[in-house]
Amino acid sequence: MSKGTYYITTPIYYPSDKLHIGHAYCTVATDAMARYKRLTGCEVMFLTGTDEHGQKIEDKAKAAGVSPQQFVDNIVKGERGILDLWKLMNISNDRFIRTTDDYHVKSIQRIFRRMYENGDIYKGKYVGKYCKPCESFWTESQLVDGKCPDCGGEVQDAEEEAYFFRASKYAQRVRKLLTETDFLQPASRVNEMVNNFIDCEGGLQDLCVSRTSFKWGVPVDFDEKHVVYVWLDALFNYMTALGFENDRYDDLDKFWPADVHFVGKEIVRFHAIYWPAFLMSLDLPLPKHVYGHGWLVMDGGKMSKSKGNVVDPYILAERFGVDALRFFLLRTFPFGSDGNFSNELLINTINVDLANDLGNLVSRSAAMVEKYFGGTLPKTGVSEDIDGELVSMAGTLRGRYEAQMEKFQFQNALEEVFKVIARANKYIDETGPWILAKDESRKGRLATVLYNLLETVRICAVLLTPFMPDSVEKIFTQIGASEDEQTWDSAETFGVLHDGVTVCKGDAIFPRIDAKKELEELDRLQEAAKAAVKPAIPPVTIEEFAKVKLQACKVISCENVPKSDKLLKFTLDDGSGRERQILSGIAKYYKPGELVGKTVLACTNLPPRKMMGQESCGMIISAVSGDDLKLVILDDGIPAGAELC
Numbered sequence: 001m002s003k004g005t006y007y008i009t010t011p012i013y014y015p016s017d018k019l020h021i022g023h024a025y026c027t028v029a030t031d032a033m034a035r036y037k038r039l040t041g042c043e044v045m046f047l048t049g050t051d052e053h054g055q056k057i058e059d060k061a062k063a064a065g066v067s068p069q070q071f072v073d074n075i076v077k078g079e080r081g082i083l084d085l086w087k088l089m090n091i092s093n094d095r096f097i098r099t100t101d102d103y104h105v106k107s108i109q110r111i112f113r114r115m116y117e118n119g120d121i122y123k124g125k126y127v128g129k130y131c132k133p134c135e136s137f138w139t140e141s142q143l144v145d146g147k148c149p150d151c152g153g154e155v156q157d158a159e160e161e162a163y164f165f166r167a168s169k170y171a172q173r174v175r176k177l178l179t180e181t182d183f184l185q186p187a188s189r190v191n192e193m194v195n196n197f198i199d200c201e202g203g204l205q206d207l208c209v210s211r212t213s214f215k216w217g218v219p220v221d222f223d224e225k226h227v228v229y230v231w232l233d234a235l236f237n238y239m240t241a242l243g244f245e246n247d248r249y250d251d252l253d254k255f256w257p258a259d260v261h262f263v264g265k266e267i268v269r270f271h272a273i274y275w276p277a278f279l280m281s282l283d284l285p286l287p288k289h290v291y292g293h294g295w296l297v298m299d300g301g302k303m304s305k306s307k308g309n310v311v312d313p314y315i316l317a318e319r320f321g322v323d324a325l326r327f328f329l330l331r332t333f334p335f336g337s338d339g340n341f342s343n344e345l346l347i348n349t350i351n352v353d354l355a356n357d358l359g360n361l362v363s364r365s366a367a368m369v370e371k372y373f374g375g376t377l378p379k380t381g382v383s384e385d386i387d388g389e390l391v392s393m394a395g396t397l398r399g400r401y402e403a404q405m406e407k408f409q410f411q412n413a414l415e416e417v418f419k420v421i422a423r424a425n426k427y428i429d430e431t432g433p434w435i436l437a438k439d440e441s442r443k444g445r446l447a448t449v450l451y452n453l454l455e456t457v458r459i460c461a462v463l464l465t466p467f468m469p470d471s472v473e474k475i476f477t478q479i480g481a482s483e484d485e486q487t488w489d490s491a492e493t494f495g496v497l498h499d500g501v502t503v504c505k506g507d508a509i510f511p512r513i514d515a516k517k518e519l520e521e522l523d524r525l526q527e528a529a530k531a532a533v534k535p536a537i538p539p540v541t542i543e544e545f546a547k548v549k550l551q552a553c554k555v556i557s558c559e560n561v562p563k564s565d566k567l568l569k570f571t572l573d574d575g576s577g578r579e580r581q582i583l584s585g586i587a588k589y590y591k592p593g594e595l596v597g598k599t600v601l602a603c604t605n606l607p608p609r610k611m612m613g614q615e616s617c618g619m620i621i622s623a624v625s626g627d628d629l630k631l632v633i634l635d636d637g638i639p640a641g642a643e644l645c
């Protein structure tokens with residue numbers, strides 16, 4: 001019987017680049033919550049997707065020489081793209097929305113028009129600052145040291161005719177929502193929002209919700225010069241994906257308002273201030289909660305594509321298994337706070353929690369049933385006082401776990417489970433099954449001990465299902481649990497596992513990892529992956545290529561450039577009868593003397609430019625691999641001035 005509906009969402013990610021482990025973190029958390037709710041009997045709608053419009057995408061597509069649509073299609077649907085990643089990570093989303101989906105675009109046009117017609121969107125002039133990577137407008141007073149308060153990057157002056165949303169009109173209602181309800185979680189994020197954006201000087205400012213400086217967006221249908229601001233376009237995804245202002249879907253009544261939007265802390269502002277205000281403008285019910293989770297950081301800084309310090313979830317999932325990675329992400333970091341990611345921590349968690357504690361418990365328990373009873377446990381019934389603590393801990397675990405899951409405290413929920421697992425391992429040492437096995441008259445007692453172990457494993461496995469869906473199936477097979485013994489209801493009480501259960505010993509579910517070897521290998525793989533990610537270079541036509549003049553040049557002299565560690569100054573014979581001077585940043589790799597007399601390759605039709613006050617007329621060609629650089633040295637028999645064709 002359904003225990004009601006549950007609607008949960010991730011942010012819709014920008015397909016401006018491949019996603020990294022930070023995106024996987026939020027999506028895995030959302031997936032665990034969705035699976036947990038399904039386990040408890042709810043009818044769940046789990047939505048994720050991609051936020052595909054905006055100037056950043058337009059710029060990236062241009063740099064790659066493809067259309068914005070081709071660009072995002074490749075990142076979303078291409079090999080090892082976003083859809084592949086979620087499949088690999090075993091993400092159980094029910095729907096996937098792309099803001100370029102036709103139905104969404106049309107819905108946004110209708111929504112924008114409705115807000116214009118009700119007077120909450122009006123035309124004005126935008127003067128302020130714009131941060132391109134964040135697609136955010138800022139007023140002068142919001143900048144931190146003149147930089148974007150979100151990413152710390154440079155901002156640009158911006159002035160243009162634009163449509164505005166009357167956010168100011170809703171300031172007090174939003175303030176009330178934040179301060180008097182548990183809408184925004186964790187509660188620690190409330191003050192920052194209220195102080196910085198509502199109670200600040202000038203109060204909550206109206207929000208600029210259209211742009212005219214680029215095209216890649218949803219056109220305002222009554223004023224086609226404008227495209228809708230990406231955040232208005234993006235936030236409404238949570239409703240258009242259910243059929244709001246479109247007939248592609250029709251489950252808005254069933255699932256709206258959302259139970260929770262999981263979002264990273266840097267976009268809480270949009271979800272906790274503007275999103276409710278937009279909904280208030282249309283008189284729509286508000287989502288029940290927004291949860292602002294913390295960041296995965298590396299060496300203290302946010303992992304982000306622009307910083308280039310990202311970890312590729314493909315590499316980790318493929319090496320350690322998807323379940324181990326999913327588990328690690330939610331077991332290690334408290335969801336509301338930042339967490340420092342490292343490969344050492346990942347390997348350590350797998351070895352300690354999964355290989356040692358859980359893995360050993362499962363394999364030892366099944367192996368003992370096999371060894372002492374040929375695989376099938378006889379009827380039990382010889383309890384002793386020492387069983388009490390384990391039986392009670394495992395029998396009441398579900399309640400403690402549930403309390404944490406309902407608060408999105410995945411780390412604490414898992415901690416409860418692992419306390420019981422640790423208790424069970426201790427129970428093996430306390431009861432000493434190998435000693436009981438030596439005494440025929442104690443076989444009944446031995447059977448009870450082993451039953452208690454299998455039963456504890458069963459309850460823990462049910463509760464681990466949202467985190468490690470594939471591995472728990474293997475555990476259920478190994479301990480012989482029937483389908484009925486894998487349900488939420490069955491985890492409420494101790495003693496559900498059927499009498500006479502037959503185990504099925506299998507391979508180790510979580511093999512131990514050789515940390516040192518694996519860390520070296522990971523470093524190597526991550527470096528190789530980084531090196532392989534070259535900025536996309538647009539294809540050139542043969543005519544364009546033919547414009548580049550590459551010539552053999554003899555090095556007449558070569559010397560260091562004063563005050564520069566990098567530059568060498570070359571005087572070259574390019575066959576023209578005149579000497580050519582080129583400066584090249586290769587001083588780290590060559591001593592000036594060793595190049596005199598060599599025949600090098602140079603591009604000779606670049607416009608001259610000044611470097612360190614000296615003119616450079618062309619570029620000497622070298623080959624670069626990782627940190628290594630070698631000049632392309634030609635055969636001495638090639639005369640100066642010979643052209644490459």
Ligand code: ME8
Nearest residue numbers: 011012013014022023026051234235264295296303
């Ligand atoms: O902001 N640690 O998309 P986005 C933890 N399109 N989580 C991280 C993370 C990190 N280092 N890096 C990213 C956008 N995330 C908008 C959202 S919603 C209507 C529009 C996660 O591709 C985190 O959940 O920049 C963060 O909020 C989200 O990815 C941002 O993804």
